[in-house]
Amino acid sequence: MNLPHAPSPAVAVPTRRSPFRQSLLVRLSTMFALGGLLVAAILLIGNRVLDDAKQRLENTVIRQVQPLAATHRLQTRSNELRTLELELPTVRDVFALPQYAERMQVEIEAMTAELAPFLAVLATSRPDDAARLERHWANYRGDLQEVIHLAGKMDLAAAEAITSTRTRTAHAAISSILRELVGATEQAATEAYRQAREEQQRQQRFFLTLSFGGFLFLAVGLVVFARSLSRRLRTVRDAATRLAAGEDRKPIAISGDDEISDLGQAFNAMQEIVVSREQSLRAAQEELEDRVTQRTQALATANSRLWMLSQAVEQNPIGVLIAGADRRVEYANAAYVRVTGRPADTQLASSLPEAADPERSRDVDTEFRAALLTAADWDGERRSRRPDGSEYWEHLRLVAMRTEQGRPEHLLLMREDITERRTQEEKVAYQAYYDSLTALPNRTLALDRLQQATGRAAREGTMCAVMFIDLDNFKQINDTIGHVAGDELLCQAAVRLRSVIRAEDTVARLGGDEFLIILGVAQANDADAAAAKIIQAFTPPFQIDGREFAASPSIGVSIFPDDGNDPSVLLRNADLAMYEAKDAGRNTFRFFNQKIHDDSVARMEMERELRGALERGELQVHFQPLVAARDGRLVGAEALLRWTHPVLGRVPPDRFIPIAEQSGLIVSIGDWVLEQACTHAARWREACGGEFVIAVNVSPRQFAAPGLVDTIRACVERHAIPHHQLEIEVTEGLLIRNPAEVREAMLALAAIGVTVALDDFGTGYSSLSYLRAFPFHTIKIDRSFIRDLSEDAEDCALVVAAIRMARALGLRVVAEGVETEVQSRFLAHQESDVLQGYLFGPPIPPEDFVTDWVHNPTRRAFSS
Amino acid sequence: MPSRRFLVLLLATVLGAIGALAAPAASAGEQAYKAVAAVRKLIASGQVPAGSRLTLGFKQGNVNAFLGSELALQKEWESLTGIVLDVHIVPQQPIRETLRSTPDIDIAVARNHEYPDLLADGLITEIGPFMAEYGYRFDDNTTEGYIRPELQSKVGERTVAIPADGDVVLLYLRRDLMEDPQEQAAFRKTTGHALAPPKTWTEYEELVRFFHRPAQGLYGAGEERDEEGAWMYWTPRFLSSAAPHAELFDEQMRPRLTTPGAIAATESYLALVKYSPPGITDPGRNYNFTLPLFAQGKTFATMNTIAAARMFNAEGSAVRGKFVAAPLPGSRVDNRIVRHNTLIYGNNLVIPKSARNARLAFLYAMWLTDPDVSTRSIGVAGGFTDPYRWNHLRDARIRKIYTPEVLAVFGAEWAVTQPAGTGLRGDAQYLAALDRNLTAAARGEIGAQEAMSRTSAEWEQITEKLGRAEQIRQWAEFRREFGNRQ
Structure with missing residues (x-):
């Protein structure tokens, strides 16, 4: 092994540096700093010089342009006014005159506002012109005001006489003065601009000369310095070239005391080390080649064994994957790729494909990973998704292959596609829990979900909301367009419901047109927002077979745990609240509360009591006088139902009549009221000079019941009530529900001489539209408008409009709730026909009515 | 420390959000708010580019009505939506000609009686689908609904226009003369009964005759007798000539113009010529001739829309505070008085079939006719459209412009108002024939009987040319839609 090359003593000895050494960095920095300072000074001086010149030029221009612009604006306004006054007499449509007059007035005011400051400035430099301009404008303005006045009178000929003579002169004088001012201003501006421009050119010449001198000095300095550096660097480069080519390797001569001389010394040291290392590298290369040959032979043997094992399982139809103890995948057969739809992973831990339903697969995946971690045997089923998006069910089996000592050496993962078997099983389960029409959960599943939702809310200490939804007009639409279209409406309704709630919440169809929604909520107010969204979703009409149908929802809401813990109780309470929503006019929602429950119980009790009230003689009919507005004479009475219960006392009509309406008792009670009213009216008619109108209220439920017209006809004939002396009173709500049937019934009543009042x-x-579409004879203006007549101008206008409208349609007008003489006089003055209210008398029993009114029909309310 | 750019962005976002929340609620009602929200949604979804241009084709004079005084409504709309309004002033001619020659208009103004022809010629768009899509309907509740919207928005069962004007006919009389004790005494002496607004056309003629004093510079009647629009002043007389109301055709589209009632209505129309100022039947003598005469105190009576009250009540008018509006007279039929009014002009909004931005045009029209926005457009001096919503009648500014008394009569007249024109395809041809023959009669060239006979014959030819079967179908649909209460 070669040791690191030791530098020769000549190289290793550090060179002592002069204390006054001029390094390249210092020299370059000094040079660039001087150059920079020079450039900055030139730019600063130049910028200042140019700015000054520019500012002087701008000031000159602004001083001259401002008066020109103001003069131009005045001329434009003056011309605009002239155009308007000339156009005005030629207006072809008199309805356009006020617009012209208004525009002229606006322009006059704008001109006056613009002129005032202009004159103030002008007066300082040209006082005579200012005085002349002010005088002519005063004349012109006066003429224009006269033209505007004549436009109001629609006297266009007189207006034209002014615009063709006086205003032409005034406008011409103003224009002439403004033109003179423009001319004088332009002349002064031209001279000032010329002087400023010359000054600016002088400044520019000075700046250019200064810049050229500075840059010349800088360029000479840079050239001298660059030539010195270049020569010394070429020496080092030539030596390096020689070293690379293996030529002459003598040390280079070194001069100077800066970084380039340091570079020369370093190069000499490096050249010595390179020669020594070339020899060591040649020996090491020979040893390395021997070792590579031995290793290549060993690898070929191992690969051969691995190939034989993989062939053994290649034909297996079940996907097989083998991984080492480190979970690194070593092998996967072709079936594995077919089943999973993707190439085998490199790590066994990541071999689980994407789950089709991650929520439901969570437990299986956890078990699989646990088995993988501990190298335990395991099997399970899960729904997976292939990369192409297709989903399938698979059976997974994990087997650990151990050594003789029991140590896991490999892991075997087998995967089988079992989609067909699972599909059959799911189909059976779906049919048991889902509605086949809307594909929503059915009642069974809904109750199960509700059980789960309340359980979860109880565990987590949160709330859940139950919404009971009923479609308001479904039966009518179903009967009108048939069941097939009705089913289509239900499907569309289901889609809209699904669209407005979150994916984790439940929408279910309970049957018919009833739906249930289960929401997890943090507070009761959240359900409020959700219900509002549902109602909003039903606002657009439904498109069925190319026709449009409106179907609104009525929604009842109960909250767990406030309104009950048991799902069946929550469902019942939501149902009760839904009926509250129906009563409130439909297309709305109501929350269940204790009051609803109490009201429900109270309503049931009152309904029970009311069922026997007629037989027990607890019901009475009272009569309130109707008097002529003209003279206060009695013209009839309105029959009003009263109930006196032995325990509850006098029950207000607004409490028991809605119950009678809902329970259907109103039909028999209404017949009895009609009979009573006609019986009394027949007796009183003679005493009142043969003219006595008896008014009887008929509810929507009575109209819906068959035979109403026959009942009224029989009653009229039985008591010989003359034509137009029985008046049936209906409310507007009746008209909205079944307009065609109601109109037919009203026409039938008119045919037998019975009138109808709104x-x-x-x-x-x-x-x-209702007043025109239905054959009404009378309208009764509600007491709420009469009450505020003396205080509220809007109510006054409404009442007058209603009376005028009724008059135009030939209808009789009855004003209800008259309580003061002021109201009575006002209504009489507005030609109301009949008045009713406490000013004349409250509803009283028949015997009192006889004493107070029948025996004294000409009594005046004002004298009573 | 946040950069300056970040602070500027934050400030702009906050100001934008405040503007978006506050602006619509501060200046308009729910109808307008919905329209603005829908436009913003269109822009946000990329269906409509921000800064798109909506081209409005209005006649000169309509500008204030639809863009507001000093363009205030235009600026408000543009600031709320970013949609630019580009106004094209179109010629004073029937809108049918304009729409045929100018294809790039997004919204235009049409008169009520023009709808059937515009629809038949494929020049305007049905707006029913837009109404359904955006959840709008022409509410007619008496609080702030449109007044009788079905008369101003429909052809048969199809919705084609957005009401934006209310042009029923009113009768204007000189209140100062009616209340003068000397005049009252003289009238009673002459006629034997009290001086009062007329209930029948006969009483109206009697009143006009009494006040006809050319020597004193006062003419009895200032009712138009110009050929263009002669039908407007003949129709109320005709409609009230039978109970519940007279009809122009029978079920087979045979004209019913030669009945005794129709002849009497025509005679009533012609009778006023002799109490009118000289030259009343000359061509072009329309309301530009009659209204100035009344405003200068030179005629005793005139008829026009409620817009005339705006003129008479203006500063400079000689009859300011001296006139009264009365319901139109009627005819005595079967011992009771039958009264009918009709819509005449009407500046209502239609969307041309060729509109490039039909959806935007619809939303702009709904914004403009919102109860609050429309009140601001009508309640200005120099406006060009008249009240058409119930809340307009109660607005203080509008009551000052028209006077509360005129508005009360105006509101009540709608109850007896019938649709404008014939309601049929070919309306322009039918009315042109009627106008021509009525004018010939007014000039004394033919009599009432001859005028109606000629019109009847010409109407038969028009019906044949257009196809009788289709005209019968349309007439039946029109009667079904606007059938009067029995």
Whole structure:
């Protein structure tokens, strides 16, 4: 082995350096610093000189351009005004006149604002011109104001007379002064600009001369220095060339005391070392060639054995992979590549392909890796994904091949494609848990998921929300367009529901048009946002067979654990809340709360009580007087239902009538009210001079029940109620639900002489279309508008508009809730027909009504 | 320490976010907000490049109405959406001619009666699909909905226009003369009954006759009798000549112009000529002739849209505070008075079939006709469109411009208003024939009976030329859509 070459004594001895040594770094730095300073000084002086010249030129230009620009603006404005006043008399459409007048006024104000500062400046240099300009503008402005006034009067001939004479002179005078000012300003500007330009050229010449001298000095210095360096470096280069070519290897002569002389000494030392190392390298090369020959022979033998083993398993249909104890893959047969769809991995640890469902494969993968780590035998099944995206089920078996001492030496991994068998098994399971129409989880799976969700929420201390969804118009759409299209609507609804919730949440179809959503939430407010998104998703109409259908959802929400721990309780409470949403007008959502539960119980109790109320004589009909707005005379009464319960006392109508409506009891109760009202009206009619209108409220449920028109007809005939003396009152909600059927029923009522009134007008949609489309005889303006008549101008305008509209359509107007004489007088003045309210009297029992009103029909509210 | 560039970016982001959140809510209602959000979404998704140009084809005078006073609405829209509005002033001619000759307009203004022809010629786009896509509908609730939107937006069952004007006919009378005790006494002495706004066309003629005093420079009637638009002043008379309302054709498209009611309506139309200023039947004597006369106090009565009230109530008008608007008169049929009004002009918005940015044009129109935005466009002096939403009638600025009394009459007239024109393909031809013959009669060249007979014959020819079967179908669809309450 060669030892590192020892430097010769001549080389190893350090050369003593002069204390005043001028190194290359110092010389170059000094030279560049001087050059830099020179350039910087030239640039600084030049920049300052040019800046000064530029600034002087700019100032000269600005001083002259500003007045020119101001004069130009004034001339433009003046011309604009002239154009407008000339165009105005030629306007072909009188409706465009106000626009012209408005534009002229704006321009006049703008011109005045622009002129004021201009005149102030001008007065300092040219006072006579300023005075003349101000005088002419005052004249012109006066003429323009007169033109604007004539435009308001639409007297275009008079306007033209002014624009063709007076304003032309005034405008010409203004233009003439402005032109003179422009001319004078331009002359002064030209002279000033010429002087500034000459000064700038002088400065430029000085700068160029200075720059040229400086750069010449710098160039001479650089050339002298470069020639000195080049000569000494060429000496070293020539010696190096000789060394490489193996020619003369004498040391080079060294001169000077800087880095280049250091380089010469180092080169001489290096030349000596290179000669010595050439001899050592030749001996080492011969030894290395012998060793390579021996190793190549040993490797060939090992490769031959490995090839024989791999052939033994090559034909196996099951994928086989063999790895060493270090988990490095040593072999994989062709079947392994077929099964996995990819080349074998280099490491056994990474031989698990991408899982089709990582969540479900997590346990299997963990077991596999554990077995791999401990070199234990293991087998299992998982769903995997090939690189081309296809998925398959596979059976994996891991076997450790051990030495006689039990030490694992190799690991054998076998993989078998079992997709066909697993597909059959999954198909059977899917049919048991999913809805075949929408592919959503069915009730069974939904309840299972709910159980899991509540269990998870309980463990983690979080919440979950249950949403019960019912489509509002589904039955109607299904009946209208058939079951096939109805199924299509359900499918589209399922897609929309799925689209608005997260992937980890559950949407299920419970059956019919009922859906269930299970959401994991951090707080109850999260469910609020989700419900709003669902309603938003149902806003666009559904496209089915080229037609559009609107189907909105009603959503009930219950929260675990606040509204129950048991899935069945949560489901029931969400269902109850859904009915609250339906009651609230549909297309909305409601949260379950204790009040809903209590209300539900209370409603059921009240419904039970209400069922026997009629038979027990607890229901009464009260009557509220309707008086003529013109003279306060009694013209009829509205029949109003009242319930006095032996325990609950007097039950407000807004509590029990909705229950009667929901339970269907309203049909029999309504018939009884109608009978009572007609019975009394028939008795009172004679006492009132034969003219007595009895108004009876009819609910949507009564309209939906068959035979309403027949019942009313029989009642009218039985009590001989004359034409137009029975008025049925309906609310707007009725019209929206089944417009065609309701219109038909109303026409049938009109045919038998029964009139129909639109109750609570103004509170709902209040559409003029409804008033035109349905054969109403009367509108009743809601009490909420009458109440604020004296305070709210908008209510006033609404009431007046409603009365005018009704008048135009030939409808009778009844104002409800009249409580003051001011309201009464206002409504009479606006030609309302009939008034109703506490000013005249509250609803009272029939016997009191007889005493107070029937026996005294001409009594005046104002004198009572 | 963060770099200056980072700070500038942060500041710009914060200001942008504040602007995006605050700007729409501060200046417009939900309808406008939805439109702006939809435009921003189109830009964000790359469907519409930022800074795209929307070309508006408006007639001179419409600019203030659709871009706001001093272009305030244009600047607001451009600042909210980044979509540039490019206004092209189009000639004063039927919009059909304009759309045929100018293909690059994205939104234009059309009159109600023009829709059927525009649709039949394939010149305008149906906007129903856009309405459904963006969840819009022409709400007609009395709080802030459109007033009778079906009259101004549809052809049959198809939605083709966005209402942006409200041109029903109003009758204007001189209040100062009506309330003068001496005039009242003289009128009672002459006619035997009180001086009051007319309920029937006969009473109207009587009133006009009474105040016709050419020697004093006062003419009884200032109603237009120009050939272009003669149908506008004939139609209310015709519609009210039968109950529930007269119809132009029977079910087989045979004209119903020679009935006694139609002849009486035509005679009522012609009767006013003799109480009108000289030259009333000369060509071109339209409202540019009649309105100045009323505004200068030279006529007792005139008829026009509510826009006339804006002019009469302006500074400089001689009748400011001295006029009253009255409901149109009607006819006595079966012992009750039948009254009908009709839409006449109407500056409503349509999207040409050739529009390059139809979707943007639709969203701009919905933004412009939003309850709040539209109130700002109408509530300015010098505006060119009139109220068409219920909330307009309650706005303080608009009430000052038109007067509350005129707005109350205007609001009520919509209840008895019928669609404009015939509602049929070929509307321009039908109306041109009617206009020509009515004008010949007004000039005394033929009588009322002859005018209606000639119009009837010409209408038959037009129907045959256009195809009777298709016209019958369209007429049936029109009646189904706008069937009056019985």
